[in-house]
Amino acid sequence: MKKSVAITSGVIIVGVGVWLGATWYTGKRIEEQTQQYLVQANDKLAAAVPGVGIRIEQDHYARGFFSSHAQYTITFTTEKTEEDNKPLIVAVTSEIEHGPFPAGALARGKWLPQLAFIHSELANNEVVKPFFDMAQGKPPLWSDSVLSYNGQADGTGGIAALSFKDDKGTFRFSGATVHSLYDNRDQSIKGRIESDDLLLDVIEDGEPLHAHVSGMGMDIDSRMGKFGLSIGTSALLIKSLEIGSAGLDSPVAINDLGYALDVSEDDAYVAGKAVYKIGKISVAKEDFGGGELALSVAHLDGPTMKIFSDTYKQMARGLMAGRGTDEGLRDEQIGSLIENGGKLLAAKPSLAVDQFVWRNAAGESRFSLKLDLTKPQSDAGTGEDFIQSGAEFLQKAIKRIDASLQISKPMAVALGAQILQLRGADAAEARNEAEENIQAVAGMAEMMNLGRNDGDNIVSTFSYADGRGELNGKEVPVKEWLAELANAGGAAMDEDESESPIVDELDAETVADIIDAAGYEYGYDEGKKVFTVLAEELSPTDITVALLCEPDCDKLRMTAVYGDQTPPTAAVIKHWNAEYAEFGQASLNKQGKAVLQYDVDVSEGLSLDMIQMFLEGFLAVADDFPEPPDEH
Known part of the structure; x- marks a missing residue:
């Protein structure tokens, strides 16, 4: 019995010793790596927002056995106050609980060993004092993060509720919450930002301005791809947006306003899709309908995108260095663009308006377009060659075009009548005038072969392939259109040159x-x-x-x-x-x-x-x- 007690006691003592040693080591490791992380953070900030000088520096770091305290300053060098022309500086304080079992991590159900738990919040100073006042003395910004030994950071944070009211108006913000998971191994981040309500009622230049946003949410799931591009998805949704001002004839309300973006890659190519949508837009409480726009790009050669970017940087360096004469520099730049642009075309990329849809209670109209590109067999060699043979090059680079348009006549009549009523016409007059206008447009479209009437719809199709174009089944002179387009571009270039002595x-x-x-x-x-x-x-x-x-x-x-x-x-x-x-x-x-x-x-x-x-x-x-x- 005594022997087992002794063994148990020994195990406990050894366990406590290991835990204390790990705690001491963790605190020392965090302190040693802080400067390295600051350098990385500043480099990423500089690359992400090159037009804004944002820099993070450590003011002090006080390491204890179980926890440490640190303070950092964030300097915005391009944001200057009008009074003293100095950079804006804000401070952030951090309380760091050392691993392997920080209390903050355990309280959040993280039972495995963790590097640290960090609570950070914005510190009060003269720059941010107005925000502390609006938050009734609470920190306007805060975050809690659990850092793992493998490079992950699981965080929550938020913006405090803010409110302000004076004789010029009212501002009220419900605050926001942030949840994120970052992994340093593949530079991936997953997160969501949510906010319930934002209200602004002010007097601007003697006129009232009202804005109300509710139900805001944003999601992101991205990582750094093999070609140096951010790959993944992001989305934003605003449930309701209301705007009213003296500059608007009537108040505007938008429901379910948002977008979704998806960038992907495979072994050789990059692709992207974007969808923008409006659930419903109302003007003066009249429902004008809603719609969406879906865009996509596919088969972009990944390595060439990197080369194209590098070429652009080299051109910028050459411009700053002043190499060559104006004419020679222009040829060099255009030649580089054509060479790398040709490599992109060789991958046969495609661009598309997958759909542009607008709908209301009376019907739905839609448009779609797909453009397939290819590298011409004998493309232009120099900038001057391209200018001279632009029409031919453009014709050969466009492999195929398919476009279709469908306009719902009842939808168009309803929309036109609503617009006329906003301008002061009564309902009956507006309806009659809108019907007459749509009938005239339908007749003109058919007469000019721009569209044909198909029941309640005006429809139009266009296709182009192998140098031949068809509009609504009839051949059209696409070559002449492209020639006019290229000539217009060349004339504009010549005009620009003549204006710069x-x-x-x-x-x-x-x-x-x-x-x-x-x-x-x-x-x-x-x-x-x-x-x-x-x-x-x-x-x-x-x-x-x-x-x-x-x-x-x-x-x-x-x-x-x-x-x-x-x-x-x-x-x-x-x-x-x-x-x-x-x-x-x-x-x-x-x-x-x-x-x-x-x-x-x-x-x-x-x-x-x-x-x-x-x-x-x-x-x-x-x-x-x-x-x-x-x-x-």
């Missing part, structure tokens, strides 16, 4: 026009010949465009200074200049602030459109610096 010298007025055409306001120092670009939405605190005259004014120097950001390290700057100098030379100024500089030389001749593209490209790169351009 080549210059080998610049003056202040020309530079001002370029900045203005790029969509930015500016200031100008005539003595220094320096323009200051006013772009508060971008990351740099100071952006200048200087006209360099030595002695000819044939160079522009674009400079971005980052006065309110933590400067990158010397290693980061050295790496940038070694890998990405063609996008701009990086350095630190005398004040220790980061500077990005890019020169444009027009002495050999450059079009004004190209100079504008250099400016816009520089501003885009400057907004993301020091994130590498290749990651966007």
